Amino acid sequence: MHDRIRGGDPGAFRQLFDEHARLVHRHAVRVTGDWALAEDVVSLTFLEAWRLREKLRDEGESVRPWLMGIAVNVLRNTARAARRHERAMARLPAREALPDFATELVGRMADAEELAAAKAALGKLRRSEREVVTLCVWSGLSYAEAAEALDVPVGTVRSRLSRARARLRKLAERELRQMAADAPRPPRPVSDTTAPARPKKEERNR
């Protein structure tokens, strides 16, 4: 697989897409809270993988960490990736205004609230912490895979995770105290759903 990817074998990229597009998409929706943007991130990630195919190294059996590393970079600066592939992205078929099935629509609306809450909570972390949390906890990469994706030592992944945990714990405690002081509401760890679910305009457009 590695050789076929490096050699620019289109069949290998078809397989790569079949095996990993859903993972990249889910990751992107959870990080951005934005379905349309997440699809762009999927396309850009695979276009970048094509562009960078010769840089794929033989480390590890799976190409998943390499691909997720590319996805992380696309998420860090979607605008730059979009600029690089502007012609290709212009040819990308538009999303339908409404999903095909009503059930799916309902499912999405229920998800929207969860996504907004998750995104708001993530917003309280540093980017470096956010990246390891989303990769390891939400997308299920092992520490070693996350280390490869982010190009950092495994120890760094561990320390970022524990910093993130400490920060979230502190925030949760503070909120609990706040809630106890405010009103007798059932305490929930993190309940900030007011933060914007969409990324800032310039991040999306440029």
Add this chain to the structure above:
Amino acid sequence: MTSDPKRRNDPFKGEPFTHESLDHAEFDLLLPAPGDPALPADRHTLLKEHLMDEITRTAPAAARPRLRRTAWIALPVAATLVAGAMAISQWGPGADAHDGVRAGGATAEPEVLRLEPGTTEGLPAAVERISLAAAKQPALEPRADQFIYVESKVSFLRGENNNGKEKNWITPLHQRQIWESPDGTKGFLYEPGHGLIDKKGEDLDDGEHGTGDHRHSYNSLKELPTDPDALLKRLYQGGKPGDHDADWMAFKEIGQLLQEQIAPPSTSAALYKAAARIPGVTLVDRTVDAAGRPGIAIAFTIGDSRKEWVFDKNTYDYLGQREVLLKAAYGMEPGTVTGQTTVVRRAVVDAKKELPDGRKVSA
């Protein structure tokens, strides 16, 4: 279904019972459930087809024509397709509403020229006159808080590929107005006739992370050496003169600086002199600009077409640029003008969307 921890045991997750998953348990308590977004099967198929389409387009054997065509598109559009590319696609319901050209059904009848050959004879003398004319232009100097405004008329080749069926057309000549701060970090583009970018115009401000590349900004331009040899070296960006692709990149680089920027007169003069030294650059004695004004052109042939910078026949002032097919391509005959730009006005204004007469563009 909000916080069922079982659903994190999806097939993507490796090593389900290591210390790592215990680590994660606390995150499950600290973070809200991240939702379970799934890419619908039809979108999966569609995005995959798009990818396969793109990578087979850019596969090594097909690289040549793509490179050439992208090059022209990149010129009038500069750094601006981006936003359009992110936000709007050409297909599907709603796309036509964004696309005045197609919605109106008005695909302009492309202009077809009688092809005049380019020669190197007379090139040095012509470039000398063009440089002199450029050096005599009054200098416009924007303050750091001002904007460079360039208004032009443009048209360009557009293409679509729908499931392997490729269709190309030339957009009608339309107005384009662009504002850019001297450092290149802020800007605005208003070009309702473009078809791919927002009809209300688009901000070109750097995002949070910046683009890092402002080499076409006024400030960068001002720093360019005015010695033609040193300037040429810079414009080649590491490429070797005589390598056709590198020559084209250098020619294109100068073309971008000429079109939507204001340059100190001494810099423009040096840019023309540098262009004359690029292998493959020729003089076309007789051409016209988009407004029908007769001119001469400095030209470069790449692939099946020729890029021309058009200058006034009498005053040698820069008028604009055009691209002409030398061979049949895109279903169009030789001599077809596949893209053109004519500068209408350059000015320095105080704010984005402000016109030189103080009015605001209604964007």
